[in-house]
Structures are given as structure tokens and as C-alpha cells.
Amino acid sequence: MYAIYKYLFVVPVFAVITVVSTVFIVILGFINPSLTYYCGVVWAKVMQWITPMPVEVVGRENVKPGQSYVIACNHQGAYDIFAIYGSLGINFRWILKQELRKAPVLGFACKHMGHIFIERSSRRAAYDSIQRAKNILTGGTSVVIFPEGTRSGKPEMGPFKHGAFKMAMDLQLPILPVSIKDTYKVMGKNLASLKPGKVTMTIHKPIDITEYEERRDDLIEAVRSSIASAV
Secondary structure, X not given: OHHXXXXXXXXXXXXXXXXXXXXHHHHHHHHOHHHHHHHHHHHHHHHHHXXXXXXXXXXXXXXXXXXXXXXXXXOOOOOHHHHHHHHOOOOEEEEXXXXXXXOOOHHHHHHHHOOEEEOOOOHHHHHHHHHHHHHHOOOOOEEEEOOOOOOOOOOOOOOOOOHHHHHHHHHOOOEEEEEEEOHHHHOOOOHHHOOOOOEEEEEOOXXXXXXXXXXXXXXXXXXXXXXXXXX
């Protein structure tokens, strides 16, 4: 019965809400790009409701209003996106590879939402990208990064890449570890695996990167241990 519901309702609604959200993103992008974040929130909330995927959030008290963060999350599955957008409650931007700017629809929408494209082709280009990011990540606007770099599809986390932590040091922002639990049970590697399920998101205490100058490996381990504690 759920398979019928999934293909006849969830998938079509996802397509429609994505198109509608993109239209509003483009309109608001010309008016005030910061407002496009709320299009993402509504888009994700609709997907949480119709799947359904209730999200329990623990640790909101660890977020300081007006503070910008590098938010580091584990990455279990595709529904992490809906969990983060719909329930995190922090205005944020994604860090995206420059190549995604040319992706059909996705690149177009992300550009108008003010997401940050990082150019790694040269040291100078990477530096310029970081400087542009610093201008965006102020006044409580944060950035979300998946240090694993790809979906694990299971509760165990993969190794963390160094790039996210180098970026945090370049941006001089505290890292906010966030644990996402059980999205892989809602949807694994493909649409055929989609099913309803409850997800828990735990927001941990921020980690001050200034305590880890020249000790990036220790910083990675501290963030990884924090996230793992609730996964």
C-alpha cells in the first residue's frame, strides 16, 4: 500500500513542490536572497509531512542567536537534506563544488539562493571563494558541510575529509556538530527504498576552532566524536 502511495502521491508532490519552490526562489533571489532560505524550509517541511518523516530535535539551546557557524553533519541518506532544511532552524548556505553551478535546475536554484560555490582549481581562486563566503556568513547565517563527502547509507560514519575543517579555519567560525540519526532507514540509495520513519537530530555544543590551531587532526577527531555520540 505504501508503494502505491509513494509513486502516486509522494513523487508527484515532490516534483510539483520543487518546481514551485524554484519559481519563488528566483523571484525572491532578485528581491532579497536571504529570504530564499524559507523556500527551502517549506519545501523540506512538505516532504517531511507527506513521507511522513517526523523529526525530533535535541539541543537547540546550544545555538547562540546571531552567531554564524560551520555546521558539520554526518550524512546517512538523501533525506538528510529535508531533515536539515526543515528542522534545523538556522539560516544557512550550502558549500558546493563550482561544477554544480552548471547543473540543470539545481545550479540555477542554488545560485539564486545564495549558496556558496567553491573554486578549487587554484590557490588564488580558492582564496577568492573563501573571501566571498566571509561576506555571506555574517549575522547568524551559517554554512552546512558533510565532512564525509558522500552518503554512508548506514549508521556508521565514513572517514572525515580535511577540506571542511580547513574551510572552518579559513572562515574563522566555530564548528557546530549536528548528528542525524535514521534517515538511511527512510530512504537508502534509491527511491525504491523510501518508507516512513522517525528521525532524530541532535545539535551539540559548538567547538571553538581557535583551541585547535595547527592541530587539525585533533579538531577533526573532536567533531567526529561529538557527532558519533548521538548516531
